Amino acid sequence: MTRARNQIISTVDTPYYHCIARCVRRAFLCGEDPLTGRSYEHRRQWAIDRLALLQQVFCIDLCAYAVMSNHYHLVLCINESAAEVLTTDEVIERWCLLYKGPLLIQRYREGASLGKAEYKAIAEIVELWRSRLTDISWFMRSLNEHIARQANKEDRCKGHFWESRFKSQALLDDKALLTCMAYVDLNPIRAGLAETPERSDFTSVQLRISTLTEPTLLAPLALRSFDPRQDAVDAISYDFNDYLELVDYSGRAIRDDKRGYIPSSYPSILQRLDIDQDSWIKAMRPQGIHFSTVLGDSEHLKNYLAHRRQNYIVGSASLKRLLQ
Structure with a gap:
């Protein structure tokens, strides 16, 4: 049964959320239509430009993103402290x-x-x-409505451009956050659109790598930074180099069931976070992390259910195997 958005998104449980919006029917957000040969690649920039504006408005940080042909992924962090001091x-x-x-x-x-x-x-x-300003529903509404109006105007049509509501997934702890971010950043590689993270256009990992290799580059979007020392309050408490190894390893490990992959090393972050290797690889497959509306280890999941007065959540067994 569909749950109210305010029952799914709550900073009492976590400020981190994975959001997905998908085009309706055969509509194209980006990419090229194989039947007509028409290219919609320019629409990827629409999403980036709109996100850049929304970052000036909302107190919601962008952790990861990937703009695909008929859908996009965002990993967002609600920054309530930033809104309170305005x-x-x-x-x-x-x-x-x-x-x-x-x-x-x-x-x-x-x-x-x-x-x-x-x-x-x-x-x-x-x-x-x-x-x-800290409401993800308003953030997504401001993004999707704008893109839909532009697309319908360009296509000279009316009606729905997006499939119903956007999907959201609560990320309860650091394991869940890094799992989801890697999953999002690997989307183009799994789809066979890129061979390496640095060549994955319109993804957060490519943007992070670009700003790392070219410090003077003016980034189109501001991403929540990595800070292993936790000196910064508004930061992800892990090292960026470890995250790159994590993404690279996960991309190399997916071989048999998907056309896209990159060649394998073992990242230290998997050992540090005690993530099960086999379950991690399964999670990096298409639909691999969509078995539940939340991601988190057993302890955080228990607290989440207690807060919401629930006894069970779909996909809990898979969650325990992935994030112990």
């Missing part, structure tokens, strides 16, 4: 980058003389907008 004017400025806002807000921005009741109404609006 002033009234900063919240209004951010929200009005996307939406015009009511007349009262427009008058406030123009410096009009306002009464006490009007300032109270403005404060209520600002607090509502502040909560939306």
Whole structure:
């Protein structure tokens, strides 16, 4: 049974979420239509440009992404602390980058003389907008609606462009986060569109590698950084070089059931995180991590179920094998 979005996404459980949006029927987000020969590759840049704007608005960090031909993946982190310190004017400025806002807000921005009741109404609006700045549903809505309008205008058609709601998956711990990020970054390799991570266009791993090898490169998107020393609060607490080894190993390990792979070394991060090797390889296959709406080890899964007053969640047995 479909669960309400606010029952799936909650920072009480975790700030990290894996989100997937897929085009309806044979619609193309990107790629090339083999029947008509028409190319939609330029639409990949639409997604990047829109994400860049949303990063200026929302207090939601981007950990990983992959823009594919008929769907895309995002790994997001809700940054509530960033939203809490924003002033009234900063919240209004951010929200009005996307939406015009009511007349009262427009008058406030123009410096009009306002009464006490009007300032109270403005404060209520600002607090509502502040909560939306950390709302993944609003983030995804602002992304998908914009792309759908552009695509329908270009295709000269109307109607749905995306399949129902976007799918979301809670990532309960570091094991789940790194598993999901590697899965997302390996999408083009598994699809046979690239041979190595550094050649995987429109992925976060390619962007991270590019900024590492070319420090002066102006990155189109800001990604949540890696910091093994945990000096930075808003960072992933692992070393980026280990993550690269992890992605490289996972890509090499997938051979028989998928046309795309890269040639194998054993990454130290698998040992450090105590991730089962066979289950990890299975998880890197297509649909490999979509057996459950959450990812996390046994202890975090137990706490998640207790908080939501649930006794069971679909895919729990597979979760225990993957993330002990």
